[in-house]
Amino acid sequence: MLRIRASDPRLRMPVVVVLLLLLFTFLSILFLDNAANHYVVGIIKETLVHNSTSTPTTLSQNTSLPSSSSSSMKCNDDPCNCPTASNFLLGQGGDIGFMYVVAGDTKYAQEFHFVVDYLQNTLHIPDSITRQKDPEKYGRYKYALVTEPHLCKDILLNTTSFFDIILTVGNVKEIESTNTSTSTSTSTSISTNLVIPELIKNPLLQTSNRHRIMLEKKKKKHKYHPTNVIGDVYDPYSQNHDLLYWVKSVKATALANGSPFATTIFLDSDNVPCHANFGKQIETLLEKASFQDSFDIATSMVKSYNMNHKNKNYKNMNKIEHWLRKDQWDEVKWKLDSIKQVDLPFNSHNTRTVILNMKSPKTYEFLQRYRNNMIYELRGKTMDQPSFGKAGLSMFLEYGGGSESGFRSMILDDDRFCEHDTKYTRTCKEEDSCILLHKEIRSK
Numbered sequence: 001m002l003r004i005r006a007s008d009p010r011l012r013m014p015v016v017v018v019l020l021l022l023l024f025t026f027l028s029i030l031f032l033d034n035a036a037n038h039y040v041v042g043i044i045k046e047t048l049v050h051n052s053t054s055t056p057t058t059l060s061q062n063t064s065l066p067s068s069s070s071s072s073m074k075c076n077d078d079p080c081n082c083p084t085a086s087n088f089l090l091g092q093g094g095d096i097g098f099m100y101v102v103a104g105d106t107k108y109a110q111e112f113h114f115v116v117d118y119l120q121n122t123l124h125i126p127d128s129i130t131r132q133k134d135p136e137k138y139g140r141y142k143y144a145l146v147t148e149p150h151l152c153k154d155i156l157l158n159t160t161s162f163f164d165i166i167l168t169v170g171n172v173k174e175i176e177s178t179n180t181s182t183s184t185s186t187s188t189s190i191s192t193n194l195v196i197p198e199l200i201k202n203p204l205l206q207t208s209n210r211h212r213i214m215l216e217k218k219k220k221k222h223k224y225h226p227t228n229v230i231g232d233v234y235d236p237y238s239q240n241h242d243l244l245y246w247v248k249s250v251k252a253t254a255l256a257n258g259s260p261f262a263t264t265i266f267l268d269s270d271n272v273p274c275h276a277n278f279g280k281q282i283e284t285l286l287e288k289a290s291f292q293d294s295f296d297i298a299t300s301m302v303k304s305y306n307m308n309h310k311n312k313n314y315k316n317m318n319k320i321e322h323w324l325r326k327d328q329w330d331e332v333k334w335k336l337d338s339i340k341q342v343d344l345p346f347n348s349h350n351t352r353t354v355i356l357n358m359k360s361p362k363t364y365e366f367l368q369r370y371r372n373n374m375i376y377e378l379r380g381k382t383m384d385q386p387s388f389g390k391a392g393l394s395m396f397l398e399y400g401g402g403s404e405s406g407f408r409s410m411i412l413d414d415d416r417f418c419e420h421d422t423k424y425t426r427t428c429k430e431e432d433s434c435i436l437l438h439k440e441i442r443s444k
Contacts, residue, residue: 073142074128079160080152083191085167091358093165093260096283097142098267102151103169103250104202104243109151115269116159123276127161141279142261146254148202149190165260169194169250171201194257197375200249203242248384249375251351256371259358263292266354271438274428281416281435286355289410294402296363297392298355298410300417302348302385317409318401323348323393346389352438353417355410362407366395 073093075082088094102112119125131138142164147156149168160166170192255266265282267273275281289295316322324346357363373387392409400406418426418434428437 073164074160074166079163079166080149080157080168081190082166082168083193085165086193088165088260089167089193089258090364091259091262091264093144094142095140095261096263096265096279097144097164097261098265098279099144099146099254099259099261100267100269101251101254102145102147102156102269104148104247105204106151106155109147109155112156112269113159116162119273120162123273123278125162125276128164129161132164139277139279141283144258144260144264146194146250146258148250149192150205153190167193167254167258167260169196169253169258171196171198194253196249196253200246200375202246244383252371252374252384252387255354255356256364256367259356259367262358264356264358266351266356267436268352268438271352271436272428274434274437278435282355285413285416285435291355291410292357292359295408295410296357296360297366297408298412299388300350300353300412300414300419302350316401317396317411318406320396322401322409323389323396346386346393349385349389349392350419351385351388352419353412353436355412362395362399366391366407369394 073088074085100112100115102109120127125131126138128143131141143162144165144167145152145156145160145163146167146169149170152160152166152168168190173192173195255264259266263286286292286298289298291298320326325348356367369391370384370388373390374384377387377390392407395407398407402408415433416435417438418436419438420426426434426437428434
């Protein structure tokens with residue numbers, strides 16, 4: 001029998017190997033655990049960018065917001081094709097800012113030039129780089145544009161210098177674009193930051209030339225658009241249902257999966273700021289209400305509901321009457337699929353101005369319900385207010401109202417966030433106290 005003493009080197013070698021293996025195993029566990037954490041964080045971030053409906057763990061009161069310059073927030077060499085803009089989705093693009101959405105019709109996109117011209121030359125709000133250089137003079141407010149890649153490159157390119165963040169939206173993550181010249185034809189890949197399911201498409205990109213001509217003939221001028229401010233704007237919402245459905249789905253997707261600022265203020269393009277300091281005016285109102293601490297969303301009420309509703313509980317977000325119009329609910333009975341959109345019992349909000357607290361997970365959950373209602377559930381209702389109202393109702397039923405654990409909604413004062421009415425003319429004059437004015441009638 002072979003005898004080995006404890007001091008024999010043949011024994012020490014296996015012991016050293018075993019100890020090294022144990023150390024390697026311990027370090028591997030630590031490394032894999034850390035790598036797994038990074039992997040999970042990466043999955044969560046990727047999920048947000050790719051339109052998940054999960055509640056993101058990144059949306060919290062401890063979210064650190066970048067102090068980015070405009071050059072780092074968009075691709076200045078090709079602002080309409082900027083994958084890195086996806087880094088600023090869902091509250092990651094700054095403290096407070098305004099978001100516009102332009103989609104669908106090329107004529108409507110062309111008229112958006114007047115909106116930017118009004119902001120720059122009437123309200124004297126300069127381009128992104130100038131604002132970033134002098135935030136004390138121009139405020140810390142940023143501006144985001146969400147649009148389709150072809151509209152951005154072909155029509156809106158000259159407006160992109162005004163915006164701090166430009167997000168593109170389409171059916172797929174990458175779109176092949178062919179550039180044709182007199183001698184060469186090149187194909188480039190365009191990245192989109194926000195994706196809409198392919199069950200919805202822009203009909204103007206899908207149909208024949210004959211069909212597009214027919215759509216062009218159906219266009220109408222918006223009767224109450226603020227033409228005295230920004231010119232005659234063709235209304236894409238007066239066209240066929242497929243185009244309207246696409247435009248509203250782009251808007252819902254932009255709000256639900258874009259909303260780049262911690263306090264994102266969405267404005268319809270015909271929702272005109274009355275004064276150059278409108279950003280500060282809105283921020284002051286939000287600070288008085290402790291918006292970031294006390295609310296998830298803020299929006300306006302439907303004008304007719306606001307003026308005619310007899311039950312004053314409709315303004316109390318802690319009451320079911322705020323979310324469900326019982327008088328109309330009693331009338332609906334079993335006719336919900338055929339009833340007009342304006343008569344839906346949960347259609348009590350107007351989305352011309354929507355203010356979002358993107359630090360709140362409940363805001364994100366609400367927006368996902370709103371988007372999913374618009375895209376998957378209420379397809380027959382081409383306007384987005386019913387989807388918005390139904391999402392709010394479902395959040396209220398699940399979480400309750402204004403408590404800290406509830407879904408907290410703030411109603412915007414219609415004396416400050418105004419809407420023109422044929423019976424009561426509103427203007428942007430100082431005595432009217434309007435910060436924003438929706439659909440101002442043409443001055444004669």
